Amino acid sequence: MPRKVFAALAGATFVALAPVAAYCAGDAPSAAAAVDVQSLAKVVPGHTSKAGITALFGKPWRVLQFNDCGEAMDDQADETWEYRGRDSSGSYRLHIEFSDDGTVHLIAKIPDNSPGGEGTAAKVAPSAPMPGMSM
Amino acid sequence: MPRTIARIALLALTLAAPALAQSYPPDGPNIPVIANTESAAGAFGQPLAAPPPPKAWDRESLWNMKVEGFNDNQGRPIYQPLVVDQSGRELLYLGNLAGDMLNPLTGKVESNGTSIIDVTDVHHPKFLFHIPGPPGNVGNAGAQMVRVCSGDVLPHGEKGKWYLLRAFGNAGPDESHQLWDVTNPAAPTFISTIVSGLSNTHKSWWECDTGIAYLVGGSKADGWHQSGTAQHLKIYDLSDPRKPVYIRDFGLVGQEPAADIKTTHSCTSNPGPNCYEGAKNPPAGVHGPISMGPKVNRVYLPYGVGRDGVIQIVDRQKLLTGCTLPTASPHCATNPTQAELLYPQVGVIAMNPENGGHSSMPVLGVPMPQTQAHFANGSPQKKDLLIVSSEDTANNCFGQAPHDAWILDITDDATPWPIATLTVPQEPGDFCEKGARFGAHAVSEAIYPPYYGKIIGISWFNAGARIWDIRDAENPRPIAYFIQAPNKNTVASCATIHGVATCHNATMNDYVEFDDRGYIYAADRAGSGVTILSLTGDALKVVTPPATPQRH
Numbered sequence: 029m030p031r032k033v034f035a036a037l038a039g040a041t042f043v044a045l046a047p048v049a050a051y052c053a054g055d056a057p058s059a060a061a062a063v064d065v066q067s068l069a070k071v072v073p074g075h076t077s078k079a080g081i082t083a084l085f086g087k088p089w090r091v092l093q094f095n096d097c098g099e100a101m102d103d104q105a106d107e108t109w110e111y112r113g114r115d116s117s118g119s120y121r122l123h124i125e126f127s128d129d130g131t132v133h134l135i136a137k138i139p140d141n142s143p144g145g146e147g148t149a150a151k152v153a154p155s156a157p158m159p160g161m162s163m
Numbered sequence: 164m165p166r167t168i169a170r171i172a173l174l175a176l177t178l179a180a181p182a183l184a185q186s187y188p189p190d191g192p193n194i195p196v197i198a199n200t201e202s203a204a205g206a207f208g209q210p211l212a213a214p215p216p217p218k219a220w221d222r223e224s225l226w227n228m229k230v231e232g233f234n235d236n237q238g239r240p241i242y243q244p245l246v247v248d249q250s251g252r253e254l255l256y257l258g259n260l261a262g263d264m265l266n267p268l269t270g271k272v273e274s275n276g277t278s279i280i281d282v283t284d285v286h287h288p289k290f291l292f293h294i295p296g297p298p299g300n301v302g303n304a305g306a307q308m309v310r311v312c313s314g315d316v317l318p319h320g321e322k323g324k325w326y327l328l329r330a331f332g333n334a335g336p337d338e339s340h341q342l343w344d345v346t347n348p349a350a351p352t353f354i355s356t357i358v359s360g361l362s363n364t365h366k367s368w369w370e371c372d373t374g375i376a377y378l379v380g381g382s383k384a385d386g387w388h389q390s391g392t393a394q395h396l397k398i399y400d401l402s403d404p405r406k407p408v409y410i411r412d413f414g415l416v417g418q419e420p421a422a423d424i425k426t427t428h429s430c431t432s433n434p435g436p437n438c439y440e441g442a443k444n445p446p447a448g449v450h451g452p453i454s455m456g457p458k459v460n461r462v463y464l465p466y467g468v469g470r471d472g473v474i475q476i477v478d479r480q481k482l483l484t485g486c487t488l489p490t491a492s493p494h495c496a497t498n499p500t501q502a503e504l505l506y507p508q509v510g511v512i513a514m515n516p517e518n519g520g521h522s523s524m525p526v527l528g529v530p531m532p533q534t535q536a537h538f539a540n541g542s543p544q545k546k547d548l549l550i551v552s553s554e555d556t557a558n559n560c561f562g563q564a565p566h567d568a569w570i571l572d573i574t575d576d577a578t579p580w581p582i583a584t585l586t587v588p589q590e591p592g593d594f595c596e597k598g599a600r601f602g603a604h605a606v607s608e609a610i611y612p613p614y615y616g617k618i619i620g621i622s623w624f625n626a627g628a629r630i631w632d633i634r635d636a637e638n639p640r641p642i643a644y645f646i647q648a649p650n651k652n653t654v655a656s657c658a659t660i661h662g663v664a665t666c667h668n669a670t671m672n673d674y675v676e677f678d679d680r681g682y683i684y685a686a687d688r689a690g691s692g693v694t695i696l697s698l699t700g701d702a703l704k705v706v707t708p709p710a711t712p713q714r715h
Contacts, residue, residue, distance in 0.1 A: 087272075090654075090690070092240060095333055106302055107301055107302060123655050123657070123666060136666045140651055147598055147667040149663075150664035
């Protein structure tokens with residue numbers, strides 16, 4: 029898929045997912061950056077770097093890494109950054125996973141009250157290394 | 164009224180087990196005596212209710228358990244909980260997985276390390292301190308493992324002091340194991356780094372009454388061979404925490420630096436020089452040892468974590484002194500011969516490639532209800548058991564066979580043999596569609612009353628903390644579970660299956676552990692905190708001493 033087309037699709041997805049994004053300090057146990065629609069649209073899985081994410085959203089609310097047992101868990105996506113926000117549907121987290129090369133592997137806007145079951149759709153880099161193993 | 168009954172039962176549990184946890188491994192040499200509390204019918208004399216279906220995916224589900232308390236652990240994902248009866252206080256130490264999070268106590272963002280929570284009052288746990296983990300690249304960070312010993316118990320510890328052993332970093336260029344002074348758990352102080360320059364660390368064991376520490380680690384430069392994670396045993400004498408003394412490295416045959424892994428062959432099909440133990444060449448790394456101390460004289464070692472597993476039982480004395488023998492090779496400690504690795508080996512059993520050794524928890528001297536008479540020599544029979552688990556590592560069950568746990572009969576520990584499977588069905592609960600991992604992880608490690616030999620806890624990720632009645636070890640019964648509801652700190656688990664990426668808010672129980680009062684701790688890997696529970700209903704009856712023990 030041409031890069032421009034992919035970027036446009038990614039942007040459209042997040043415009044639809046994030047109608048009125050706004051930071052709400054009351055939901056966050058620590059300082060968090062505001063997440064706005066325009067910034068979400070600029071994130072392109074497979075291309076956007078950590079520096080790019082920081083430039084867009086500031087420092088994350090939480091960073092996680094589940095490299096438990098090292099190679100015993102091959103192909104699990106590594107570092108995860110989270111941002112908190114609130115829109116007309118309620119509070120949510122912006123969930124971003126990075127590949128080993130430091131680019132965004134997966135991004136999703138996940139409502140805190142997500143009912144489970146179907147889960148929340150995520151945008152993933154087209155060259156995801158191994159399906160089903162990201163965490 | 165039911166609450167009053169539950170409190171009375173819990174009190175009875177405690178009174179029935181007056182011996183402190185400090186009498187038993189890792190603090191002391193004694194093994195809890197397990198009384199038979201069942202009729203000869205064993206499990207078949209008990210109610211055999213199937214676990215009830217859990218509630219909806221976003222709701223808490225409880226079966227024969229009750230929530231007593233909770234702490235959010237500052238939103239840090241927990242790997243290992245350890246409950247210590249420390250100078251009259253019950254303290255919960257939590258080893259955390261890697262990450263960065265604000266510490267509200269300091270106002271600073273801190274790399275995930277070790278949390279210390281006062282759980283003396285389980286209804287009001289108090290977060291005392293967070294010892295940060297390694298700074299820098301989060302990919303190398305975390306401090307997943309923790310052990311604590313009293314200076315009153317350590318042979319050369321300072322009286323009145325308490326010492327903490329932890330991994331510092333998980334997988335990177337310079338990981339290490341550290342010692343801290345936690346005498347004042349609200350203000351720990353760093354003591355020393357025992358060993359650094361490791362590329363991997365994992366779950367260690369520390370004998371408080373001898374000081375011997377079985378550290379798990381390795382480096383790509385040390386020459387040892389492991390498939391998967393580069394880690395084996397590095398054994399130290401920490402009887403004086405300020406003066407660590409290196410003893411030796413140890414692993415499976417086929418992992419030693421001298422093994423020629425290009426030409427080595429299976430020890431099973433072709434035993435002899437230059438062979439490897441198990442189904443994988445070279446054998447997978449060790450996960451976490453448990454030593455039963457000098458009295459039992461055995462160390463139990465699970466290799467492989469979630470695949471290519473081997474379970475090994477070794478003679479502790481031979482393990483510790485093998486490289487001091489006059490016949491030992493010059494580099495026995497760091498580069499042993501195959502014979503020097505085999506010298507302490509008592510028993511070994513290979514798992515299939517789909518399963519690995521994550522936990523191997525010994526439960527010794529369990530009366531077998533159905534063999535209390537008329538079997539073997541006509542005397543009441545007891546068995547030594549090893550509870551083994553294999554860790555699931557895939558979200559949404561995708562791409563992996565189910566991971567379970569098993570009870571092995573190690574009465575003859577040269578020939579371990581499985582006698583029962585501990586499993587959780589995918590239904591009811593639709594756990595493979597719930598998100599996150601579904602499968603076994605770790606086995607509870609409390610070698611003290613009131614639960615030792617009666618029940619066992621196994622973390623089952625999105626299926627929660629699961630409890631089995633193991634009094635009739637050939638017929639274990641599931642008797643309780645707790646599945647935590649996602650909360651505002653639960654990190655989503657994402658999976659890409661057939662090209663479709665989806666994220667779920669699902670909790671993942673990483674460890675379930677017991678304290679010496681009978682409380683149960685369910686630690687969440689997905690950042691949702693730690694929940695303190697008690698047993699109720701039929702599960703409480705299993706662990707409540709009967710007025711008159713039923714002996715047949």
